[in-house]
Amino acid sequence: MLGSQSSDSIEYEDQTPSREVWANGVCMKTSEVEAKLDEGNIQEAESSLREGLSLNFEEARALLGRLEYQRGNVEAALHVFDGIDLPAAIQRLQPSFSEKQPSRKGRSRGDSQHAVSQHAASLVLEAIYLKAKSLQKLGRLNDAAHECKRVLDAVEKIFHQGIPDVQVDNRLQDTVCQAVELLPELWKQAGCYHEAMSAYRRALLSQWNLGDDNCSRIQKAFAVFLMHSGVEAGPPSLAAQVDGSYVPKHNLEEAILLLMILVRKFYLGKIVWDPSILEHLTFALSLCGQTSVLAKELEEIMPGVFHRVDRWNTLALCYSTVGQNKAALNLLRKSLHKHEQPDDLTALLLAAKICSEDSHLAAEGVGYAQRAISNAQGRNEHLKGVAIRMLGLCSGKQATISPSDFERSRLQSEALKSLDAAMSLEKNNPDLLFELGMLYAEQRNLNTALRYAKRFIDATGGSLLKGWRLLALILSAQHRFSEAEVVIDAALDETAKWEQGPLLRLKAKLKTSQSLPMGAIETYRYLLALVQAQRKSFGPLRSVSQVGGDGVNEYEVWHGLADLYSRLSHWKDMEVCLGKAKELKPYSAEVLYTEGVMLQGRGQAEEAMSAYITALLVDPSFVPCKILIGALLSKRDSNALPVARSILSDALKIEPTSRMAWYYLGIIHRVDGRIADAADCFQAASMLEEFDPIENFSSIL
């Protein structure tokens, strides 16, 4: 700032002759006065001004000070201002204003008198203001702040009821506005953050008759200060709290409020667009995870302010952050349309990622990933590995619903190839280890999967639960139950109790698989106690905002117990547990399926069948139901066999590794007399028997 000032003054010196002063209708060239000032002769300069323009002492001093300030001689200006007795001048101004203040109607009568005293006030206040500015430029920030504060204190004394709109001299108003803006800035520069906070609040909560631009600048500066100063502002004073209006509790709230007000001012056409406001708001709202509020703000901005593709892409990020991936994908489809910006790498990658999580979108995701690969060039080359990884994930997901075996194995090998290629580009990304482990596990290449799962746990230091769960499931698929239990116990040691739910559920299932029902029941009992404790200690807050996938899921506990009792054929206990599970999740294919199993176990085959069919209506791709329907039908007369066969084939299309489906398909073939086919199916079933995990691998995600 000082630098620019000095360059300014050089400029002025070049054109010195053109500078002049006006007062009382007289004009005067300043060259003579300036010469005297340069000699250090303030008194003479002052008297020549007084004579030339018929001014009083204070007026002459104020003019001189301003002249010196403009010439960049801040030290000299300070010297000149020091000669004025400012407190006395302020004292003199006070009564004249406060008397006239109430008589707003009688304006014409006292007008000239007003003009005079306002003029005097403006002169004095400007002098103090320039003194503060001079001190600021000299780096005496604390003194500057105190001077600047005197301007505002004086204004408050002079205008008891705030500054009236109509009566005020423009120049006075300008000085007031500048002082209001300068004061917090000075405190900030002086390192007095608490004074700065209260100066900002004073600026925004008192009546200064600020202009829109002026006020907005202060609001923005305050918001930034609140966000980034690292000093807690504390609540605003009680006097400012109008009854019933919203009072922000801490910095972040106050900053967000101010930024939102600024955005609104822009809608109303009061200020020009400032892109930094939106970025500040983006940062603030993403800090508190409220990107859906941000999305609302973005949607409200009028078209034409920024490019629609930018808006769509940012909106997509907002929605995806809060898990609304469908909305995000729809927006990305628009922005990636060939007439918009089809090559935007971030958008392509995000779209591919969203698609990779849903098997029905995976094919679309493959397209995005391929486009991303071809666009990852030049400065974006570093993202090539990410794009290849997305291709691998999408292909792997697409394979799960592919209609033919040939297609499936092609996609699976493509997925492996891509992930391996990504691995060579992103050596230090542990996520890839996990994804490769999952892919191998789903293909039942369990030894390789095991290796990747172990490497993933090492690379992440065991900090991610999904690594432990994958390892345990792979071990369980290899029927190494006791080792799986060791893994689960190790994972439990590394987990705080509220995150132990999924692990304990696995442990209970491991016990069930090992035919240790008492151990399983014990574990479930502990889980239920955890559910109770969780409900007590977190209350509604937890359930709304935090529960996510972490907490203990009560439904799963009851369902697991029902499953356990069904294996033991304790139908009564099972019914109780199932009833509890049903209360929590009335329309779940899983519950209906388990209910069917219970009915079948009690010999009510027809009722069981109807339960299975209802379950399929809820979730048409629920494989266990298809298998049991196929099994039930295969026991009926031969007319039902083709139906049974088709429903089992259907099940195998969705889940080719389902041992039971192969088994029942074999039975149907045998009944129908196709012995060779039956043998193939039985062989498949017996091979698969070794590789079933206690829980589907996809349950980890």
Place this chain on the structure above:
Amino acid sequence: MSEDSSISEETNTPTTSVSQDTSTAETTAITTSAFNIHPETPSSSSSFNTHLAIQSLSSILTTVSPSLLSQDQDPAFYLLHNPDISSQVSSLLRLPDSGAGDNNLCRWFYDTFQSSEPQLQLVVLRFLPVIAGLYLSRVALKKPLAGFEAVLLAIYAHETTSRAGQAVTVNVPDLSYPSIYHESRRPAKDNDAADLNLAVISPSLEPHGTVRSTRRARIVGVALELYYSKISLMPVGSKIDFCEFCKVWSGQEGHELQDDEDNVEFQDNQGNADKESVITEGRIALPWELLQPVSRILGHCLLGPTRDEELIGSASAACRSLYSRSLHDINPHAILATRSLLRLSKMALDPKNNVDHTEIPMSDVISL
């Protein structure tokens, strides 16, 4: 050692919460006096603690001599701001086995933080960036870490007691209701409706006696939250340490924003192979519970009131690395936060946005 920490914290609840109060009061005292006047030592017992801490530190370091005690300057302030001490402590911390449970320096940090002396706790927090940075980066390397963990747990426990385990929430304002800064035609809102936009910025805290690996990020994240709340008192060197570790954590070279291609002045010049290998070593998982306090600290470094050239340079490099990492993770939340920080830091440097509106109009005609 780590077991001790939780137990002593839990039993000492009342005393620690009292000391927290005094610490905020003193914070104010220091900010107002900036860096030129040192605050009065509050009581004789605290100065006793400080001297004890300096004495035990002098047995670990070579540059600290007990002669400090006779100095006029406030010793805790001296510990916090002396560059020789910090560089020596940092280099000791960076030794390969520094995180071990029997490490003298870690023990000193632990004891000093447990003294519940706010000034001394600031000294410990000053080195939090290095401790947390090394700790998280070394986890996958299977080096001894019990010493670091004890310090981090002590800080976590302090924050847990001072917050009484409560979550920190933010009520996102709704402009259709009036506030202190604006008017609205709608009547003031009921308190019941106020919960609708409640956002949790830091979930509730449970006491932890050991670092469980799945809670590691959270424990460090909470320690960083405490660091952020004292950040205006931290010397620039500490913040620069933090920025350096952000780069290591991200495991990425900084890359520019996609939308402004012309601006190349920030490109890292030192992107040599040597650095590459360092970067791949320390990469860590960056869940939001860690990234959120990290972003807040970087926000302060980039946009806070103290404009230090070197700090801004290293904070924007850190920010570029984290942005790049967020793209690699395709993490929309992280992309939004780091991208807006990067854009803001660019705008802040643009002279177009730095017009001084408090300057008077300079005209050749001066009128009265």
